[in-house]
Amino acid sequence: MATPNQIAKELLESGKVAVVVGYANGTVPGKTQTLIARTAQQAEKFIFNKYCINNLTVYLTKSYKLPKPIGIFVKGCDAKTIVGLIQEHQINREDVYIIGLPCDGVTEQVNGDVLGKCRMCAVHTPKIYDVLAGEAITEVPVDLNKRFARLDMIEKMPVEERWNFWMKEFDKCVRCYACRQVCPLCYCEQCIVDKTQPRWIESSPHPVGNLSWHFIRAFHLAGRCIGCGECERACHQNIPLGLLNMKMAKEIFEEYGYVAGVDPEAKPPLTDYKMEDDEHFIR
Numbered sequence: 001m002a003t004p005n006q007i008a009k010e011l012l013e014s015g016k017v018a019v020v021v022g023y024a025n026g027t028v029p030g031k032t033q034t035l036i037a038r039t040a041q042q043a044e045k046f047i048f049n050k051y052c053i054n055n056l057t058v059y060l061t062k063s064y065k066l067p068k069p070i071g072i073f074v075k076g077c078d079a080k081t082i083v084g085l086i087q088e089h090q091i092n093r094e095d096v097y098i099i100g101l102p103c104d105g106v107t108e109q110v111n112g113d114v115l116g117k118c119r120m121c122a123v124h125t126p127k128i129y130d131v132l133a134g135e136a137i138t139e140v141p142v143d144l145n146k147r148f149a150r151l152d153m154i155e156k157m158p159v160e161e162r163w164n165f166w167m168k169e170f171d172k173c174v175r176c177y178a179c180r181q182v183c184p185l186c187y188c189e190q191c192i193v194d195k196t197q198p199r200w201i202e203s204s205p206h207p208v209g210n211l212s213w214h215f216i217r218a219f220h221l222a223g224r225c226i227g228c229g230e231c232e233r234a235c236h237q238n239i240p241l242g243l244l245n246m247k248m249a250k251e252i253f254e255e256y257g258y259v260a261g262v263d264p265e266a267k268p269p270l271t272d273y274k275m276e277d278d279e280h281f282i283r
């Protein structure tokens, strides 16, 4: 079975891809960094291990504009983003060569526990790939009833307490937008928060502007966020952005039976209309 760096070398040597986006060792133990290789020699540095956390599909959008076709290392959770980007016509399937990575789980610390998302993972082997870099992993069924369990603490709070909780969290936000930059599905060329003529949203870290920013971020990702967790991981203020994303995902699932990142042919519910859609909220 070929290793990820052997696969990348072969793809570059044969000219099947113009670049490969993957992982390389970082500068300290337990950390990895992104490597974009254009030659087979550069591809020798590729690795894959439990410290390869980043969702590299972010390099398929935004202003990176890498030459195509793009070879890319993709874990099962990251592959859901590719599904979303295909659905939203941000990438053509033929422009991306997916090097699928069977994955047991990733961790942020040397010998640390795997991330929470890995404990509920049902995609240890990616559902979409061109070549698999390793043996497929047999999925052990997970209890889907527990996938929104993280929300329990917030949903149990009375409304006022919940409001105070979020206002306190949003108050910590310094509007650095690291959460936006790291999100592969947050790809608008001009984000509404950067618009100054007219200025729709207060841009300084002020409670009113912060509330607007977090509302907009959560709603723009509703039914689209695939739960990679990168936004929350990027937030140095430790704002639990994943709770907002998860609440949106739960509402979308309960209202429309839809899960993001599964079917490239499916129409995301917020871009679609069906006669039987619930309209109780329209007065």
Ligand code: SF4
Binding pocket: 075, 076, 077, 078, 103, 104, 105, 106, 117, 118, 119, 121, 122, 123, 124
């Ligand atoms: S969620 Fe699954 S595929 Fe993603 S890092 Fe965790 S174990 Fe790997």
Ligand code: SF4
Binding pocket: 172, 173, 174, 175, 176, 177, 178, 179, 180, 234, 235, 236, 237, 238, 239
């Ligand atoms: S990364 Fe955190 S602090 Fe920065 S804008 Fe996002 S939520 Fe605010």
Ligand code: SF4
Binding pocket: 182, 183, 184, 185, 186, 221, 224, 225, 226, 227, 228, 229, 230, 231, 232, 245
């Ligand atoms: S978890 Fe965060 S970074 Fe990942 S897709 Fe959802 S909003 Fe984007």
